[in-house]
Amino acid sequence: xxxxxxxxxxxxxxxxxxxxxxxxxxxxxxxxxxxxxxxxxxxxxxxxxxxxxxxxxxxxxxxxxxxxxxxxxxxxxxxxxxxxxxxxxxxxxxxxxxxxxxxxxxxxxxxxxxxxxxxxxxxxxxxxxxxxxxxxxxxxxxxxxxxxxxxxxxxxxxxxxxxxxxxxxxxxxxxxxxxxxxxxxxxxxxxxxxxxxxxxxxxxxxxxxxxxxxxxxxxxxxxxxxxxxxxxxxxxxxxxxxxxxxxxxxxxxxxxxxxxxxxxxxxxxxxxxxxxxxxxxxxxxxxxxxxxxx
Numbered sequence: 001x002x003x004x005x006x007x008x009x010x011x012x013x014x015x016x017x018x019x020x021x022x023x024x025x026x027x028x029x030x031x032x033x034x035x036x037x038x039x040x041x042x043x044x045x046x047x048x049x050x051x052x053x054x055x056x057x058x059x060x061x062x063x064x065x066x067x068x069x070x071x072x073x074x075x076x077x078x079x080x081x082x083x084x085x086x087x088x089x090x091x092x093x094x095x096x097x098x099x100x101x102x103x104x105x106x107x108x109x110x111x112x113x114x115x116x117x118x119x120x121x122x123x124x125x126x127x128x129x130x131x132x133x134x135x136x137x138x139x140x141x142x143x144x145x146x147x148x149x150x151x152x153x154x155x156x157x158x159x160x161x162x163x164x165x166x167x168x169x170x171x172x173x174x175x176x177x178x179x180x181x182x183x184x185x186x187x188x189x190x191x192x193x194x195x196x197x198x199x200x201x202x203x204x205x206x207x208x209x210x211x212x213x214x215x216x217x218x219x220x221x222x223x224x225x226x227x228x229x230x231x232x233x234x235x236x237x238x239x240x241x242x243x244x245x246x247x248x249x250x251x252x253x254x255x256x257x258x259x260x261x262x263x264x265x266x267x268x269x270x271x272x273x274x275x276x277x278x279x280x281x282x283x284x285x286x287x288x289x290x291x292x293x294x
Contacts, residue, residue, distance in 0.1 A: 001026075001027060001028055001029050001030055001277070002026065002027050002136065003024070003025075003026040003237065003238070004024070004025045004026065005023065005024050005238070006021075006022055006023055006024065006025075006147065007023070011147065012147070012148055013145050013148070014145060014148045014149070014152075017104065017105065018104060018105040018106050018152070018156070019101075019104060020097040020098065020104065020106050020107065020148075020151075020152065020155060021097055021098040021100070022095065022096075022097050022147050022148060022151050023044055023096045023097060023098060024044070024094065024095070024096035025093075025094070025095055025096075025135060025147070025151070026093070026094045027051075027091070027092075027093050027094075027132065027135075027136055028091065028092055028093075028094065029091045031053075031055060031082055031083070031084050031089065031090040031091070031092070037081060037223065037226040037227050037230050038058075038079045038080070038081050038181055038185075038216060038223065039079065039080070039081065039185065039227075039230075040076070040077050040078055040079050040080070040182070040185070041074070041076055041077075041096055042076060042077055043076055043098055043099055043100070044076055044096040044097060044098055044099065045073065045074070045075060045076060045096065045097055045099060045107070045110045046072075046073070046074045046080075046094060046095070046096045047071065047072070047073055047094070047095045047096075047097075047110075047155065047158060048071070048072045048074075048082075048092045048093065048094045048095075049069075049070075049071050049092060049093045049094075049121065049128050049132065050066050050067065050068055050069060050070045050071075050072070050090065050091075050092050051068070051091045051092055051093055051129065051132060052068060052089070052090065052091040053068060053084065053088060053089045053090035053091060054066060054067045054068060054084070054088070054090060055082050055083055055084040055085075055088065055090040056082070056083050056084070056085075057072055057074075057080065057081075057082055057116070057118070057169070058080060058081050058082075058083065059074070059078060059079075059080050059115060059116045059169045062169055062170060064116075064118060064167075064169050066082075066090075066118060067120075069120060069121045069122075069125040070118055070119070070120055070121070071118065071119050071120075071121055071128075071158055071161065071162075072116065072117070072118050073110055073113050073116060073117045073118075073158075073162065074115070074116045075110070075111065075113070075114040075115050075116065076099045078114075078115040078116060079178060079181055079182075080116065093128075093132045093135075093136075095151055095154070095155070097151075097155070099111075106155055106156070106159060109159050109162075109163070110159075113162060113166065113168060115169065115170075116168070116169040117162060117166045117167060117168045117169060118166065118167050118169065119158075119161050119162050119165055119166035119167065120161075120165070121161060122161070124157050124161060127157065128154060128157070131150055131153075131154055134150065135150060135151075176201070176211060177211050177212050177214070177215030177216060178215070179201070180197065180201060180208065180211070180212050180220060181212070181215075181216065181223065183197075183200065183201075184197075184220060184223060184224050184227060185227055188224055188227040188228050188231060188250065188251060189228070189231075189249060189250055189251040190251065191251070192224055192251075193221075194208065194209055194220060194221065197220060208220065225261065225265070226265070228250040228251055228252070229250075229261070229262055229265050229266065231249075231250050232246050232247075232250045232258075232262060232270065233266070233273065235249060235250070236270055236273055236274045236277065237274070237277050243255060243258075243259065243270045243271060246258075246270065247259075258270075
């Protein structure tokens with residue numbers, strides 16, 4: 001597994017049309033052991049290429065089976081997640097780019113596929129696989145200009161694939177449930193309870209819990225915990241902050257409690273997770289990370 005974020009203007013120096021600002025590249029090879037929680041990318045399109053295996057893409061209350069060599073597009077602000085069945089596995093490559101300028105050629109095209117769409121790569125799959133392999137080998141010291149040089153042709157090829165054959169995934173999300181999820185995601189480091197959520201949205205805690213669970217198949221508090229653990233994994237992988245500091249940043253004053261909770265969810269301690277991430281030796285399974293757990 002590897003992740004590369006691009007946050008500076010200089011990371012995307014080739015600004016002639018068609019221009020997209022690449023913000024993120026990643027290769028996820030452990031979906032079977034780590035189900036990333038529901039999340040949106042507020043100002044970014046996400047394009048994923050399924051390199052190996054198969055799984056399910058959830059868009060709100062919709063679910064769509066994705067297969068090897070499939071390409072998925074998710075629009076900005078759309079809650080989504082990928083899962084695999086028990087005993088299954090899936091690996092995928094992801095590119096994220098800013099929605100600005102919204103009238104750009106690629107941005108306008110991808111917007112027409114909102115909220116999400118899928119297509120088979122077909123004859124273009126070998127080219128995409130080779131590009132993924134090159135990026136995977138070069139990601140640590142990758143030159144900023146090379147990011148666009150390699151990614152822009154991929155996005156243009158994907159545009160052509162989707163122009164000829166694609167399936168749009170409709171969103172039938174419950175806006176009230178979506179509002180609750182968005183609030184928890186944006187405030188997960190704060191003190192949140194069912195009572196405080198009920199007061200925030202002017203509904204009873206029991207009704208809020210039922211509404212959220214019906215929409216996303218997990219309780220609000222379970223989602224809160226998973227969102228905090230997910231944020232903690234990002235801090236562990238992208239910063240050198242101490243475990244105690246990360247504990248406070250994700251909403252837990254007692255870092256011993258946080259360590260125990262993290263270990264139950266992920267299958268190893270935060271320190272072990274950081275070490276394994278550095279060596280790409282992540283735990284192969286975590287029984288407590290799935291959304292069905294309370």
